[in-house]
Amino acid sequence: MKDLKYLAAYSIPVVAVIGLIYRDIWAFLTPVYAFGLIPIIEVILAEDQRNLTDAEASDKKNNFLFDLLLYLNLPMVFGIIFYFLYSLSWAGYSTAELIGLSFSVGIVLGGNGINVAHELGHRRNKWENILGKALLLPALYMHFYIEHNFGHHKNAATAEDPASARYNQSVYAFWFRSMVYQYFNAWRIQKKLLKRDNRGFFNLKNDMFCYTLLQLVYLCAVFFIFGTTALLVAVSIAITAAVLLETINYIEHYGLSRKKLESGRYERVQKIHSWNSNHVLGRIMLYELTRHSDHHYKASKKYQLLDCHEESPQMPYGYPTSMMLSLIPPLWFKIMNKRIPVEMRS
DSSP: OGGGGGGGGGHHHHHHHHHHHHOGGGGGHHHHIIIIIHHHHHHHSOOOOOOOOHHHHHHHHTOHHHHHHHHTHHHHHHHHHHHHHHHTTTSOOOHHHHHHHHHHHHHHIIIIIIHHHHHHHTOSOHHHHHHHHHHHTTTTOTHHHHHIIIIIHHHTTSTTOTTSOOTTOOHHHHHHHHHHHHHHHHHHHHHHHHHHTTOOSSSTTOHHHHHHHHHHHHHHHHHHHHOHHHHHHHHHHHHHHHHHHHHHHHHHHTTBOOOBOTTSOBOOOOTTSSOBOOOHHHHHHTTTTTBHHHHHHSTTSOGGGOOOOTTSOBOSSOHHHHHHHHTSHHHHHHHHGGGSOGGGBO
């Protein structure tokens, strides 16, 4: 029964559906729940630093339940998005309801879409990678698959990585830098992969070109099927999800840097180069993403197996709380800067 704790991740979509059904003030229930109620609960609940035993890890490693819990996010995310877009033609939403519901569905796409896509994107099965890419489609963030796997995991906690926040860099400056440079980095990586395999630009192996076409097709389909308002809403949902992702990127590596060796290379990514959080609710709702230190140490490790390491820098609060704090840079700097060793400040 303990394995079913990850069902808590579905609470965000459930709350969003409640907002879609009851509307009015309920349209804002999802952001209130995600960034109001959950942080309060995390403060009340004790942190859980326990790691699995070897026997427990062996038992859970190939348990299909953990994979199924990920796969079910696909119909949920797409179902909620398309229902919302479809309802725009007859529901008669007020401006306030449109804002609240767009934000709510964007949170669903960020937490149950992009986050799950991140987990599936690290899997070794190609069809799981495809599921992950599909979840990135409505976020208009398919380039994330290439940049994250071939760029971020290589360059994390270095000056070369746009997805690693610098010491004293505000989250607002980070959003712009990370979004823009990750996109162009993805194209650079793609060109290198094509050159390595002696392939031209117009090739089915040019994933970035295919991603661009797929995303344009998605937007055109939304426009022709649901109309102009739906297109604007779809874009706002995607922006919300992308901003949530980049805010998480911001808190995951803020201020931490790897040493540059005499050879000109950086030291290997260690458990000290990512922030770790053992706050229970955030852990299970984000499929253990908060144990980010272990994820970077071994990216292929499935979410249910991730460990906490004593040497990893620990966040004082869970992810939802930290994300909210990051929106107030002076407060964020005051809390976090003193936790970063001088020799690691980027």
